[in-house]
Amino acid sequence: MSAARDLEQQAAHWLVARDQPDWSADDARALAAWLSDSVAHKAAFWRLEAGWHAADRLAATRGPSTFRTPRRWAPSPIWGIAAALVIACMAALALSQFVPLGGDVPTIRVATAVGARRQVALADGSAVTVNTASTMRASFAAGERRVWLDRGEAYFEVAHDRRHPFVVFAGGRKVTVLGTKFSVRRDGDTVTVAVAEGRVRVEDADPATAERAAIITAGDVAIARGHAMLLADRSEQQVQDALAWRRGVLTFDQVTLEQAAHEFNRYNHRQIRLGDAQAARLRIGGSFEATNIDAFTRLLHDAFGLRIAHDRDGVTIKS
Amino acid sequence: MTDDAATKRWFTQEVLPLERDLVRFIARHCRDGADIADVRQEVYERALTGARADALRSTRAYLFTIARHVLIDRARRAKIVSFEQIADIDTVDWDHDAFAQDRHMTARDELRRAMLGLEQLPPRCREVVRLRKVEGLSIRETADRMGVSHHTIERQLTLGLRALANFMLGGEGRISRPRARSTAAREAER
Numbered sequence: 001m002s003a004a005r006d007l008e009q010q011a012a013h014w015l016v017a018r019d020q021p022d023w024s025a026d027d028a029r030a031l032a033a034w035l036s037d038s039v040a041h042k043a044a045f046w047r048l049e050a051g052w053h054a055a056d057r058l059a060a061t062r063g064p065s066t067f068r069t070p071r072r073w074a075p076s077p078i079w080g081i082a083a084a085l086v087i088a089c090m091a092a093l094a095l096s097q098f099v100p101l102g103g104d105v106p107t108i109r110v111a112t113a114v115g116a117r118r119q120v121a122l123a124d125g126s127a128v129t130v131n132t133a134s135t136m137r138a139s140f141a142a143g144e145r146r147v148w149l150d151r152g153e154a155y156f157e158v159a160h161d162r163r164h165p166f167v168v169f170a171g172g173r174k175v176t177v178l179g180t181k182f183s184v185r186r187d188g189d190t191v192t193v194a195v196a197e198g199r200v201r202v203e204d205a206d207p208a209t210a211e212r213a214a215i216i217t218a219g220d221v222a223i224a225r226g227h228a229m230l231l232a233d234r235s236e237q238q239v240q241d242a243l244a245w246r247r248g249v250l251t252f253d254q255v256t257l258e259q260a261a262h263e264f265n266r267y268n269h270r271q272i273r274l275g276d277a278q279a280a281r282l283r284i285g286g287s288f289e290a291t292n293i294d295a296f297t298r299l300l301h302d303a304f305g306l307r308i309a310h311d312r313d314g315v316t317i318k319s
Numbered sequence: 320m321t322d323d324a325a326t327k328r329w330f331t332q333e334v335l336p337l338e339r340d341l342v343r344f345i346a347r348h349c350r351d352g353a354d355i356a357d358v359r360q361e362v363y364e365r366a367l368t369g370a371r372a373d374a375l376r377s378t379r380a381y382l383f384t385i386a387r388h389v390l391i392d393r394a395r396r397a398k399i400v401s402f403e404q405i406a407d408i409d410t411v412d413w414d415h416d417a418f419a420q421d422r423h424m425t426a427r428d429e430l431r432r433a434m435l436g437l438e439q440l441p442p443r444c445r446e447v448v449r450l451r452k453v454e455g456l457s458i459r460e461t462a463d464r465m466g467v468s469h470h471t472i473e474r475q476l477t478l479g480l481r482a483l484a485n486f487m488l489g490g491e492g493r494i495s496r497p498r499a500r501s502t503a504a505r506e507a508e509r
Binding site for chain 2: 002003004005007008009012013015016019020021039040042043044046047048049050051052053055056057058059060061108110119120121122124127138157
C-alpha cells in the first residue's frame with residue numbers, strides 16, 4: 001500500500017472512532033496529539049473529514065416512515081397503539097437476535113413484518129435479503145453454515161467456501177450450495193428455489209429419501225411440494241424478474257390477475273380481492289412497487305376499465 | 320502555521336474543491352497510476368507547510384505550482400529520467416480555467432453525489448455506511464442489527480468512509496483495502 005493510502009487508513013480509523021458514543025476526552029487528546037505530530041497527518045485527516053462530512057446530506061434520505069406528518073399522529077389513539085406494537089416488535093426482535101438453539105450454538109434470527117425487507121450480513125461473508133413476512137435463522141457453529149427458512153422468502157449471496165457447504169433448510173427441503181446467488185421461498189409446504197448464478201443441489205431434508213436430489217443451475221427454478229419436485233427451465237431474465245422484490249418491485253410477465261393479487265397480498269395488510277372469475281383470469285405484465293396497491297389498482301382501472309371498490313381492509317376488483 | 324483553525328478552513332474551503340482538477344493534472348504527468356495518491360498527499364503537505372492564508376492571492380496557482388515541483392522532483396529522483404516528462408510538466412496547462420466558476424457543490428449536487436457514492440459500495444459495506452450516515456447507528460448497534468462482529472463493522476465502516484469521502488472529493492469511490500485482500504480471497508476460494 002502506498003504511504004498516502006496508509007495515512008488515509010489511519011485518518012479513517014480516527015474519524016470512525018470519533019463518531020462513537022464511547023469517544024472520551026482522552027481519545028480527543030490522543031487525536032490532537034496525532035494531528036500535531038506532522039503536517040502529513042493534518043492533510044490526510046482534514047481531507048478525509050471534509051469528504052466524509054460532504055456526504056452528511058444522506059441523512060435526508062431517511063425512510064418516509066420516520067418523516068410521517070405530525071398531523072396523522074395527533075388525534076387518533078390507533079397511532080398510539082400502533083407505535084406501542086412497533087416498539088414491542090422491535091424489542092422482541094432485538095431480544096431474538098442471538099437466541100441459543102439447543103445448547104450454546106449461536107444463532108441469528110431475522111424476522112420481517114408484512115411489507116418489510118431486510119438485508120443481513122452473515123458471519124461467513126455471505127449476504128441475505130429477507131423478503132416480506134419472513135422468518136429466517138442462521139447458525140455458523142463449528143465451521144458449519146446452516147440456515148433455516150421458517151417462513152417466507154430470502155435471497156442468498158453465498159460467499160464461496162468449498163470446504164463448508166452452505167445449507168438452507170426449508171419445508172422439508174435441503175438446498176446445498178458452495179457459492180452462488182439464489183432465492184428460496186416457502187408458501188406452506190411448497191418450496192421454490194430460483195438460481196440467479198452458479199449451481200445448487202435441492203434434496204429432501206429427510207436422509208431416507210435424500211437420494212432424490214436435483215442439481216439446478218442459473219435460470220432454473222425448482223418447485224417442490226411433498227416428495228414431488230418440478231424443474232422449470234426459465235431464462236435468466238425471468239429469474240432476475242422474480243428477484244425484483246429485492247428492490248421493492250414486483251415484476252409480472254403475463255400472469256393472471258389472480259396470481260398478481262396473491263403476490264401483492266404478501267407485501268400488504270390491505271388485501272386485493274377479485275370480485276369475479278373474468279377479472280381473475282385477465283393476464284397482465286409490468287413492474288410495480290410492491291407496497292403501492294393504489295398505483296396498481298388505479299392502473300387496472302385506467303387500462304382495463306376494471307371497477308375498484310375500496311373497503312375497510314382492502315380493495316375488490318370487478319370487471 | 321500559526322493558526323490551525325484558519326489553515327484548516329482555507330484547506331477545506333479553498334484547496335479541497337480543487338482536488339478533482341489537481342488529481343487530473345497529476346494523472347497526466349504520472350506514469351504509474353498507483354503514485355497519484357502519494358503525489359496528491361505530498362502536494363497537500365507542502366501546501367499546508369507553506370500556507371500563509373492571508374498572503375495568498377490564488378490558491379489555484381499556488382497549488383498547481385507545488386504540484387509541478389513535486390512532479391519534477393519525483394521525475395528527477397526516478398532512475399530513468401525522461402526529458403519530455405519534465406518538459407511536459409512545465410507546459411503549464413493548469414491555468415486554462417484559472418477563472419473557472421466556483422467549484423463548490425450545491426446542496427442538491429452534494430446529496431445526489433453522496434447517493435451515487437453510496438450506491439457504488441459493495442452491498443454489505445453500503446449497509447454499514449447507510450446505518451451510520453442515514454440512521455445514525457453506532458458500531459455496536461450496527462453489529463447487533465446485522466448480526467456480525469464489532470470488528471467486522473468497524474473494518475467495513477473504515478473502508479466505506481474512505482471510499483465515500485474520496486468519491487465526494489471527485490474520486491472514483493472504489494474500495495481500497497488496507498492489506499492484500501487477494502490473499503484472503505484466494506484462501507476463501509480454496
